[in-house]
Amino acid sequence: MIKHAIQDVYPEDLAHCYGCGRLNESGHQFRTGWEGNQTATYYKPEAEHTAIPGFVYGGLLASLIDCHGTGSASLFLHRKNGHEPEDGVEPPRFVTASLEIKFTKPTPQNETLKAVGTVEEIHPKKFKIHTEVYAHDEVVAAGVVVAAVMPDTFKAK
Amino acid sequence: MIKHAIQDVYPEDLAHCYGCGRLNESGHQFRTGWEGNQTATYYKPEAEHTAIPGFVYGGLLASLIDCHGTGSASLFLHRKNGHEPEDGVEPPRFVTASLEIKFTKPTPQNETLKAVGTVEEIHPKKFKIHTEVYAHDEVVAAGVVVAAVMPDTFKAK
Numbered sequence: 001m002i003k004h005a006i007q008d009v010y011p012e013d014l015a016h017c018y019g020c021g022r023l024n025e026s027g028h029q030f031r032t033g034w035e036g037n038q039t040a041t042y043y044k045p046e047a048e049h050t051a052i053p054g055f056v057y058g059g060l061l062a063s064l065i066d067c068h069g070t071g072s073a074s075l076f077l078h079r080k081n082g083h084e085p086e087d088g089v090e091p092p093r094f095v096t097a098s099l100e101i102k103f104t105k106p107t108p109q110n111e112t113l114k115a116v117g118t119v120e121e122i123h124p125k126k127f128k129i130h131t132e133v134y135a136h137d138e139v140v141a142a143g144v145v146v147a148a149v150m151p152d153t154f155k156a157k
Numbered sequence: 158m159i160k161h162a163i164q165d166v167y168p169e170d171l172a173h174c175y176g177c178g179r180l181n182e183s184g185h186q187f188r189t190g191w192e193g194n195q196t197a198t199y200y201k202p203e204a205e206h207t208a209i210p211g212f213v214y215g216g217l218l219a220s221l222i223d224c225h226g227t228g229s230a231s232l233f234l235h236r237k238n239g240h241e242p243e244d245g246v247e248p249p250r251f252v253t254a255s256l257e258i259k260f261t262k263p264t265p266q267n268e269t270l271k272a273v274g275t276v277e278e279i280h281p282k283k284f285k286i287h288t289e290v291y292a293h294d295e296v297v298a299a300g301v302v303v304a305a306v307m308p309d310t311f312k313a314k
Contacts, residue, residue, distance in 0.1 A: 016210055018217070052173060103253055
């Protein structure tokens with residue numbers, strides 16, 4: 001449901017994340033794009049992603065909020081720099097400094113989850129992403145991610 | 158490295174969590190037990206649990222801290238009630254109300270991670286678990302989980 005995702009244009013060596021790497025075949029391959037001035041990521045959990053039968057486990061929601069957060073920060077700074085994912089220009093890559101989640105309702109299985117984010121700049125290299133995760137039009141979790149531009153020490157590895 | 162884990166005695170219908178359910182064959186099967194007055198969970202991430210090559214992705218750490226938190230709360234309340242995991246008595250089960258994580262260092266792959274927790278009672282049915290995750294004797298992430306006794310509405314499902 002996302003046409004142009006920021007993860008589609010991450011450089012190859014940074015596209016192996018279990019959460020959002022398009023080259024990680026075992027992973028979730030989350031894709032994050034703009035919907036107006038908000039960012040969105042859709043994902044339908046697998047049957048095995050259970051907490052107790054019928055409900056999605058918290059770790060999946062944490063992964064979704066985390067990667068949605070870094071992807072949203074990348075979208076935001078890329079747009080600030082004059083680019084959109086469909087340009088094909090390499091976007092800035094982020095790491096997560098912190099993650100806070102409130103689990104507001106049990107998350108039903110067999111539903112496509114939608115994470116919706118708004119990005120706030122708190123420093124030229126640091127962004128706060130406020131995310132709500134919806135299942136069937138109800139908020140099931142709310143999260144705040146602080147994402148920082150990836151240090152060069154990571155890329156050197 | 159944990160001999161008697163609280164997850165070993167969760168009732169069968171609550172043992173399917175992707176993070177810590179002993180009956181979820183696709184999942185991580187985290188096991189949490191006492192080490193003195195602290196709780197501990199050990200886990201060696203799989204090769205696919207990558208953020209960027211060489212480092213573990215944040216969602217895995219979030220899952221570990223989350224399930225370690227609910228397991229720790231269960232151990233704590235069970236002990237308060239006079240029981241240890243090796244009794245075979247069914248322990249109380251918890252859900253996560255909130256989760257906060259600070260990622261303090263990149264988490265290297267190919268290391269066994271150790272989550273160490275201390276439990277604080279903040280209400281007879283609500284506990285706060287302070288966790289540090291170590292890789293090779295360095296703290297790579299610190300988390301706080303608020304865990305609440307599982308509501309009966311969950312168990313009815």
